[in-house]
Amino acid sequence: MSTTTTTDQTKYKxxxxxxxxxxxxxxxxxxxxxxxGVFSSLTDTSKVLYTNVCWETSGTGQFIPGPESTPDIGTRGKLEILEEVRVEIQVLGRENVRKVVEALKSAHPYEVPVYEVYKMENF
Structure with missing residues (x-):
């Protein structure tokens, strides 16, 4: 199973x-x-050991939909407080991150999905 479309092995979260x-x-x-969410052997990166790896934690988010918004959840001009899940997933390679973020955007219900990408260091 091919897990990357690039030779870039830079880690991102x-x-x-x-x-x-x-x-x-x-x-x-x-x-x-x-x-x-793919993890390979440290000594032989061609061996995929784990897939679908992620971290999830629950919390509370809030927002006020603006007058130009089309909210999936909430009402324009009214504070919305709701349970949300924070998900963290590792991705190898900058171009792969772009593809993964596009997949996230296509499946996410929010008009503007909230996400962050961090470059990780290898120690």
């Missing part, structure tokens, strides 16, 4: 926030790329 009702859909879209 994708973190995003999603309501619990859409958690599985976003993870399914991301993992379907075969580019995220």
């Amino acid at each position: 994708l973190c995003y926030f999603v309501p619990p009702s859409s958690l599985q859909a976003t993870k399914t879209a991301i993992f379907a790329t075969n580019l995220a």
Whole structure:
């Protein structure tokens, strides 16, 4: 199984926030790329040891939809406080991150999905 489309082995971490009702859909879209949450052997990177690896934690988010918004959740001009899940997934290679983020955006219910990408160091 090929897990990367590039020789770039730079590690990145994708973190995003999603309501619990859409958690599985976003993870399914991301993992379907075969580019995220894949861990290989430290001594032989051609051996994939784990797939669909991620970290999840629950928390509370808030926002006020603006007058030009089309919110999936909430009402324009009214504070919305809701449970969300923070998901963290490792991705190898900058171009792979772009593809994984596109998969996230396509499956995420928010008009503007909240996500962050961090470049990781290898020690």
